[in-house]
Amino acid sequence: MASSSEPSALPTLLVFRVRELRFLAALRERYRVLDFFTSGSPLAAFLAAAAGGADPPRALVTVGGDSVRVDAALLDAVPSLRFVHSTGAGLDHIDLGECARRGVGVASSGTVYSTDVADHAVGLLVDVLRRVSAADRFVRRGLWPLHGDYPLGSKLGGKRVGIIGLGNIGTLIAKRLAAFGCVICYSSRKPKESVSYWYFPSVHDLASESDVLVVACALTRETRHIVNKDVLAALGKDGVVVNIGRGPNIDEAELVAALKEGRIAGASLDVFDKEPKVPAELFSMDNVVLTHHVAVFTTESRSDLRDVTISNLEAFFAGRPLLNPVLHS
Amino acid sequence: MASSSEPSALPTLLVFRVRELRFLAALRERYRVLDFFTSGSPLAAFLAAAAGGADPPRALVTVGGDSVRVDAALLDAVPSLRFVHSTGAGLDHIDLGECARRGVGVASSGTVYSTDVADHAVGLLVDVLRRVSAADRFVRRGLWPLHGDYPLGSKLGGKRVGIIGLGNIGTLIAKRLAAFGCVICYSSRKPKESVSYWYFPSVHDLASESDVLVVACALTRETRHIVNKDVLAALGKDGVVVNIGRGPNIDEAELVAALKEGRIAGASLDVFDKEPKVPAELFSMDNVVLTHHVAVFTTESRSDLRDVTISNLEAFFAGRPLLNPVLHS
Structure with a gap:
């Protein structure tokens, strides 16, 4: 050398x-x-x-x-x-x-990185609920003057947001979303005494009670595929997933299948299972937002x-x- | 009939x-x-x-x-x-x-509409600073595996956000951005006694002291082109404009020229001067976010x-x- x-x-x-x-x-x-x-x-x-x-x-x-x-x-x-x-x-x-x-x-x-990741998570959540990047595509394709059909977005206020992992980043996400009038729920190894958010010991139960699931945990043996087929089923067809944790926190094949079959409503993802590979099926979906592991990049x-x-x-x-x-x- | x-x-x-x-x-x-x-x-x-x-x-x-x-x-x-x-x-x-x-x-x-418009404004602001929809385009075009150059985003925390019009919507925007650690400044006909944000009687002075300018006022004879060439110059080359008010609140031709010439850093726009017409020069810019007057649509x-x-x-x-x-x- x-x-x-x-x-x-x-x-x-x-x-x-x-x-x-x-x-x-x-x-x-x-x-x-x-x-x-x-x-x-x-x-x-x-x-x-x-x-x-x-x-x-x-x-x-x-x-x-x-x-x-x-x-x-x-x-x-x-x-x-x-x-x-x-x-x-x-x-x-x-x-x-x-x-x-x-x-x-x-x-x-x-x-x-914590505040930048939390900011990006909230940006992803607003985007997928309010269809910001989908609208941007609609405008850039010149579709507005044609008065094409455009689905309504979904209001943030009152939405139950379930945060998986209420560490430093998860807590900053919760603080931001509270200002939008979201109802914060979370799961973690044990309840945090310093917060009054609604605690669920089980991610499955958290998903059942959430409109949006935000993955904000570290990747460990225990949290690999913490969002699996059962959790996606519990989240349900109106539910949305945001991931700013690690790709393998989600069973990506199951997530893609659930999106394709309309078993969940949308996803906003900064991380993927095999980066820089992103499942090509997602590219044509208007109810997903895809960023390339940039939540930390400012x-x-x-x-x-x-x-x-x-x-x-x-x-x-x-x-x-x-x-x-x-x-x- | x-x-x-x-x-x-x-x-x-x-x-x-x-x-x-x-x-x-x-x-x-x-x-x-x-x-x-x-x-x-x-x-x-x-x-x-x-x-x-x-x-x-x-x-x-x-x-x-x-x-x-x-x-x-x-x-x-x-x-x-x-x-x-x-x-x-x-x-x-x-x-x-x-x-x-x-x-x-x-x-x-x-x-x-107020909370939806405020939420959309914050979504637009996070998007243009953190380049969310630009990243989404980057991923969908398959550029991530090519490790193409991708510019860093800009942190929200500490940014001085100047809100033009601190009415019902402007106040909700301020509340949300405060949770991101932004410093809130505003201009309006007169200072609001109920808030401690930094008041500027002049929009020009507000722009001089702001990193981001958010247009949240009604359209009246007085607020037509309230963001004009001078205000854009005061905002400067690192400044960003967000508009969820009305298109004619901004001198659109001057805004497009300032973006083309790099005299401001970016723009995130839900409204335009002659909707549904959007200046075609904007379609190729990666530092702008364009939505089609959907801030109220949920x-x-x-x-x-x-x-x-x-x-x-x-x-x-x-x-x-x-x-x-x-x-x-």
């Missing part, structure tokens, strides 16, 4: 898929960056070269989604690693058990993300407490 | 452009409806026949937008009219001065509208006080 020959007193940093140039430049100012994305090497060769170099990396910056998984195999390949910082909003790409067993510290980007959150990542790295290398620890090393 | 030969003890009602069949049916149950839209007659002939019939109409139901104007000429043609109910959200199609002079009562549909508001229209008509014919009087007869 070109970078391994650089003379450098900077600590070595392993980087996966940080594609923003400004962010990479900020990292390169502070660290000897070994960047898998630009290395052109296969993963095993890249990791072997990093581990075998003069100053093997103690820290790793990674992202979620379709990037490399931080699992036993990776930690075995680079045993010098002592710290992993995730720039993604989720942590499902990191095997936290393996990190804990080896004493590898893990930090997340904390709540950098200029402001990018800047905050650079700051929090560098602060966590500096804390790790200085032996200070992490800002957003998930696991202490 | 076919309906004039019906034997009927029902009061006669003049109706313009109520196209919803269920609404028309509800009116026909209660009144002898003379419907211009289905009459097939030219306006003058239709009005002359109505005025010259055995039971000339005392009441009129009309809608806004591109429908017939209730002005001196119409009131002269049907001098029996004593009451006008507007089913539109605005009243700019009714010459209130002429109605007042002749003692013709006017009622509106009150606040039936199943729920349609049902509420039928109720309030019939209640006002019943009150008029029974000599009781109107529910939503604009002018007393």
Whole structure:
């Protein structure tokens, strides 16, 4: 690797898929960056070269989604690693058990994304109920002057919105939707004492009592396919699904089938099972809204993300407490 | 007209452009409806026949937008009219001065639409800042797997939103956006004592201090082109315009020019100067959102509208006080 020959007193940093140039430049100012994305090497060769170099990396910056998984195999390949910082909003790409067993510290980007994700979730919900992007298509196709049929939207006020996962993001979604006059229900591992929303221990029961189901939970073994065929049936033909969690939180094949057969009324999705693949059946549906995992993407959150990542790295290398620890090393 | 030969003890009602069949049916149950839209007659002939019939109409139901104007000429043609109910959200199609002079009562549909319009305004604002419908186009065109460039959105929190017209709708918009962490500023004829938002007597000064300008005022002689070239210049190249008022509240040619030349950052529009005509230059822009005057259109508001229209008509014919009087007869 070109970078391994650089003379450098900077600590070595392993980087996966940080594609923003400004962010990479900020990292390169502070660290000897070994960047898998630009290395052109296969993963095993890249990791072997990093581990075998003069100053093997103690820290790793990674992202979620379709990037490399931080699992036993990776930690075995680079045993010098002592710290992993995730720039993604989720942590499902990191095997936290393996990190804990080896004493590898893990930090997340904390709540950098939370308000943006909550805002996007509400945007998706307003869009699918009030048919905003469908109307935009209608206008751009020149159909308005033809006075074509256009279905009415559905009012937000009074709608029962069931939020799956009332964590930081779910709570911000609830706060926003309350201002629209929505009735907030939720399910989570246990009821939150700080809120007065209607709690359901079961997602199935939550769906039965909801007009809109919003998936705002992390992806874990327990929450994979938490919205399945039964939950969609409980939601019913007038129900709408919004997903800003992770694609595999929903059984996507069942969701597509339910939409095709009119067993639910609509869906607004920022995440998908096999990104960047989106089921092609959805492209022709006017009652769905599709965005490409952009709920976290604003200029402001990018800047905050650079700051929090560098602060966590500096804390790790200085032996200070992490800002957003998930696991202490 | 076919309906004039019906034997009927029902009061006669003049109706313009109520196209919803269920609404028309509800009116026909209660009144002898003379419907211009289905009459097939030219306006003058239709009005002359109505005025010259055995039971000339005392009441009129009309809608806004591109429908017939209730002005001196119409009131002269049907001098029996004593009451006008507007089913539109605005009243700019009714010459209130002429109605007042002749003692013709006017009622509106009150606040039936307000929450729906406010919800749609917020949906438009989230969409244009967070690029929701642009992302939906990106996905449906199959561009995601190609990893094409996609511009970041802009965070809602901390944005200064200037609302032109803090009436019923403007106030509901402000309430919703406050939950997103937006900073609310406004202009109106005079400051509202009941709110703590930042007041600007001048729309130009409001635009200078705003990231987003939301047009939520009625269309009057004073508010025509209230967003003009100078106001757009004050808003600046990072500024965004949302319009759920009336098309002519904005100098549309200047808006299109400012968008084409990058002198403002984007626009989200539900209303246009010459509906259903939308300037074709906008169709290719990714930083605009276009909906076809649907901010009032939900199943729920349609049902509420039928109720309030019939209640006002019943009150008029029974000599009781109107529910939503604009002018007393």
